[in-house]
Amino acid sequence: MLLRNKNSYPNICFEIIEQLKEKLPKYLSYHSIDHIIDVANVCNDYIEYYDLPEEMAKLLRIAAICHDYGFTESPLDHEERGIMAIHDLLTPILTKDEIEIINGMIRATKVPQKPKTFYEEILADADLDYLGRKDYDEISAKLFKEYLHLGIVSDNVQWLDLQIRFLENHKFHTDFAKNNREKLKSKKIKQLKSLKLAANN
Numbered sequence: 754m755l756l757r758n759k760n761s762y763p764n765i766c767f768e769i770i771e772q773l774k775e776k777l778p779k780y781l782s783y784h785s786i787d788h789i790i791d792v793a794n795v796c797n798d799y800i801e802y803y804d805l806p807e808e809m810a811k812l813l814r815i816a817a818i819c820h821d822y823g824f825t826e827s828p829l830d831h832e833e834r835g836i837m838a839i840h841d842l843l844t845p846i847l848t849k850d851e852i853e854i855i856n857g858m859i860r861a862t863k864v865p866q867k868p869k870t871f872y873e874e875i876l877a878d879a880d881l882d883y884l885g886r887k888d889y890d891e892i893s894a895k896l897f898k899e900y901l902h903l904g905i906v907s908d909n910v911q912w913l914d915l916q917i918r919f920l921e922n923h924k925f926h927t928d929f930a931k932n933n934r935e936k937l938k939s940k941k942i943k944q945l946k947s948l949k950l951a952a953n954n
Contacts, residue, residue, distance in 0.1 A: 761846040766818045776825035783896040784824050793817040795879040802929050816858035832863045874926035885934025917945050
């Protein structure tokens, strides 16, 4: 039994979600509670697809809920900030080894992604699942708005270039993502390149 207190497992997720709703800055149009819930839901797809053990499935769900907690403090090094911030929340219900597994999964979402374990690969792919989905345009528009606020891009041309570079450099890690997301991602790259070509003519 990995978790000391099974009854505390769902409760800590609900508590963290409520904290995120209260603490996440309103300018985070992409790194919002909607994104966090989306990643958690995608993780559920992985749990079902790979028939993951219940104990590891719980740790994966907790990591999904916690992976952007650091944005409550700053976008800079938010993975490490989040790991530090959630430590005291997790210690009453998890062992040191379990927390380290969760920390590894959270670190695996840092771009460029470098997951070291199968479970880290899952969370890394779940975090960027939208790159190969039909709702890419809707979700990427939220990221564009956020990047404008942060000064990462200043116009549509810069945003178009950034998307193309990011998608071309990105790699899915799991078989699930490669089989179910790679096709639409490749199609999106071609669409974005066509838009760039039209804009330059």
